[in-house]
Amino acid sequence: METSTKPVKGKKKPLNETEPVISGNVVDQPVETSPGAFISANTVESSLDQIQKEHVIPVFVKDNEPVISHADFIECTQDIVRDIFHGETIMKPAVRLSHEIKGRIPEARNKPSKELLDHERTIYYERMAFLINIPSIADEVGGNTLSLTIGGVKAYNLDNLYSKKGTDEHFKVFIGFQVKVCTNLCVWTDGFVGDLKVKNLDQLKACIKTLLANYNGQRQLEALNSLNEYSLTEHQFAQLIGRCRMYNYLPSTQKAGLTPLLLNDTQLSSVVRDYYRDESFCRMSDGNINLWKLYNLFTSTNKSSYIDTFADRSVNCFDFVSDVKNALSGDWSSWFLS
Known part of the structure; x- marks a missing residue:
């Protein structure tokens, strides 16, 4: 059954309220x-x-x-x-x-x-x-x-x-x-x-x-919408991926307080590949990539996680990108981008 997925502009309510965000044919079966x-x-x-x-x-x-x-x-x-x-x-x-x-x-x-x-x-x-x-x-x-x-x-x-x-x-x-x-x-x-x-x-x-x-x-x-407002340059993206690979080898004292990205090295390689090739979420022509697209590169490669780690890594992807956003906005510094 197909239903309309066009959002109702200016009429959005929290999704725990009774009125849906969109209009369309709805059934409970x-x-x-x-x-x-x-x-x-x-x-x-x-x-x-x-x-x-x-x-x-x-x-x-x-x-x-x-x-x-x-x-x-x-x-x-x-x-x-x-x-x-x-x-x-x-x-x-x-x-x-x-x-x-x-x-x-x-x-x-x-x-x-x-x-x-x-x-x-x-x-x-x-x-x-x-x-x-x-x-x-x-x-x-x-x-x-x-x-x-x-x-x-x-x-x-x-x-x-x-x-x-x-x-x-x-x-x-x-x-x-x-x-x-x-x-x-x-x-x-x-x-x-x-x-x-x-x-x-x-x-x-x-x-x-x-x-x-x-x-x-x-x-x-x-x-999620706020992620569209921030972007990484190609240099920043390369540094971020490199630091994510380095994280596991940091001394425990340096790890304290950092939000790691829980994706493994193979998954990080997929992120780099899709940074260039993904049809929906690849980089811009100047090499920049906004955080919404970066987040989707992370959640896409997370599909290769085993069932018992899949949900935890999904949440971690959002937490990690949120920390990157806060670093770009100047709210705090980030080791991954410093």
Whole structure:
């Protein structure tokens, strides 16, 4: 289903209010997921329906009680989103999985792997990330359409599955914006809970509701828009990338107080490549690049991060570019540009 994404100029309200930022045909039933992967490294595409029908659910070893499954997490988030954003266009969850864990039913324990029948195989994935996009709540930054997006990350490797039910289970939840042209995810600290510990599904629901209720999307849009006002010269860009590579080798005393960029060297190389080649966010003809484009080069290469670091690095990209902006505005000095 297609909906209008043209922003209503002069009528914007914070996105936690009832009136959407844009006009258009809106429904509260899921429609098709957005094309393009929001994360790619070591992941496979999946769906809520596939997880519900085909994946077994891990349990706590000591009492054989089930954990909060990937499907539980996605379903409860989807229900909350439908309730809070009733009347909006809410797309089906886009799901990515990694770290496949295979098994087999007891009756097939002695069979060679190549002889296993489909019903004799079991499977689940250790790590999962999902996004729920709301294209009817959108705005424009730097000529790019952004739509409101809610998502989460679950990695069983962070849980103590050798314990019993009631032990803390770990989740990451976020709300922010997705850039339509490239599916880059824009998340900042105010819309992110990086280590959510809960003991049951009711606690998880309550925490997700609190995050969504307290989120002020208009503030984030204003912060993203402000990145267009500042630019780096080619020399400054080269120095920034070089300092980012140097950061990990600094003495610990020099690291104190600095906001590092958590992207690895391979990802930084991709940023440099796309500085010259990216169709939407490359440099200007004079070599200058504004911070909105730089930020998108960072969030684009972050798609190659593993699921368990993806959301944290997304938030870090915004924090880092915000520090660069403050340095350019003269609010404080930055080692990365000095």
